[in-house]
Amino acid sequence: MFLYPRSAQVGVIQAVLMSFMITVTGTGNALVILGFVINKKLRTPSNYFLLNLAISDFFTGVFTLPLYLNNYIINGKWVHGKDVCKLWLTIDYTLCQSTIYNIVLISSDRFLAVTKAVSIQSENKMKPAFLKMAAVWILAFLNFGPAIIIWEYAVGYSLLSEGDCNPEFFYSGHYLLYSSIFDFFTPMTAIAFFNLSIYFNIRSRTKYKVQRNLAGFQEPTMSSVFVVDCTNVISRNMPSVPHETTPSVSRNSKILQSLSRICKTNHHSPDVRDETKNSALAKDKKMAKSLSVLVCTFSLCWAPYCFLTIVREGFCTTCISPVLYDVTCWLFFLNSSINPFIYPLCHPVFFIPPFPSLHLSHDVTFTKIL
Numbered sequence: 001m002f003l004y005p006r007s008a009q010v011g012v013i014q015a016v017l018m019s020f021m022i023t024v025t026g027t028g029n030a031l032v033i034l035g036f037v038i039n040k041k042l043r044t045p046s047n048y049f050l051l052n053l054a055i056s057d058f059f060t061g062v063f064t065l066p067l068y069l070n071n072y073i074i075n076g077k078w079v080h081g082k083d084v085c086k087l088w089l090t091i092d093y094t095l096c097q098s099t100i101y102n103i104v105l106i107s108s109d110r111f112l113a114v115t116k117a118v119s120i121q122s123e124n125k126m127k128p129a130f131l132k133m134a135a136v137w138i139l140a141f142l143n144f145g146p147a148i149i150i151w152e153y154a155v156g157y158s159l160l161s162e163g164d165c166n167p168e169f170f171y172s173g174h175y176l177l178y179s180s181i182f183d184f185f186t187p188m189t190a191i192a193f194f195n196l197s198i199y200f201n202i203r204s205r206t207k208y209k210v211q212r213n214l215a216g217f218q219e220p221t222m223s224s225v226f227v228v229d230c231t232n233v234i235s236r237n238m239p240s241v242p243h244e245t246t247p248s249v250s251r252n253s254k255i256l257q258s259l260s261r262i263c264k265t266n267h268h269s270p271d272v273r274d275e276t277k278n279s280a281l282a283k284d285k286k287m288a289k290s291l292s293v294l295v296c297t298f299s300l301c302w303a304p305y306c307f308l309t310i311v312r313e314g315f316c317t318t319c320i321s322p323v324l325y326d327v328t329c330w331l332f333f334l335n336s337s338i339n340p341f342i343y344p345l346c347h348p349v350f351f352i353p354p355f356p357s358l359h360l361s362h363d364v365t366f367t368k369i370l
Contacts, residue, residue: 025061
């Protein structure tokens with residue numbers, strides 16, 4: 001973090017704004033987590049990935065931001081010692097990395113759902129979802145955690161000054177540059193691929209639907225023709241033997257009865273099939289829109305900070321104003337406050353009403369925000 005002189009008035013305004021951000025972030029994400037506890041409808045693999053993101057944002061609100069407020073805004077320097085500094089940095093960097101990996105995970109899950117690259121059965125399995133969630137946290141810690149903890153012991157010295165709290169690699173421009181590129185732009189490339197693939201898939205299906213409607217085309221189905229033929233065969237060939245049944249007649253009767261059951265089971269009109277396809281397309285469109293809001297918000301909040309970090313470390317150390325860098329840090333943190341308001345777009349029962357009207361039962365009714 002950059003420390004720079006600020007007036008008392010600016011400090012008070014920043015303290016108030018940060019306190020508000022902490023309240024919104026902690027409360028909003030806590031309500032999302034509570035929703036999973038009391039509403040079983042939310043417990044699907046796709047929504048668990050959103051829960052993973054909400055957990056990351058929650059700890060940002062209740063741990064990372066309060067220490068930032070107390071040290072850098074109220075006191076103007078780090079006052080909690082080196083050990084707490086390392087703990088804070090380790091958790092902070094892990095939470096940040098888990099956020100971007102969760103966005104990748106959510107995007108890939110939506111990509112597979114829209115393109116039907118996985119079967120319905122595999123989509124509904126919880127164990128793979130939990131393994132992916134755990135992998136996000138493990139990778140997020142491994143990215144920066146070990147470097148924060150052991151860097152000074154590996155190089156044999158520390159560059160941290162009194163009252164400061166930065167990772168030791170913060171003073172290694174090359175490491176910070178490469179890590180910023182790898183840990184932000186590489187995942188962002190994956191996110192862009194998944195979301196663009198979803199967009200083109202939906203656009204192609206929408207275009208096909210429009211062409212069908214314009215042409216007035218209605219595709220006949222084998223099941224429709226099959227029913228007519230079967231009915232005729234059954235009514236025409238069913239033997240009428242009131243007293244006596246030969247083996248051949250008995251076999252024919254069994255075949256015709258089985259054929260009749262198959263006809264009834266497989267009868268679906270073209271209208272029903274078209275309605276199902278239209279419903280799936282509408283659902284995918286809604287899901288794509290909610291995902292685009294989540295991804296765009298994330299990109300707008302994170303990109304300025306990562307871009308300035310790369311410029312400062314890779315090209316011009318003195319070109320970036322500390323005030324501008326501080327603004328991008330605030331924008332960076334703001335993402336955790338905004339996300340709880342985006343989740344209802346992904347699922348209409350994500351938002352919990354105020355506690356006085358909340359009834360903790362299995363049939364909890366959630367406020368729909370759309």
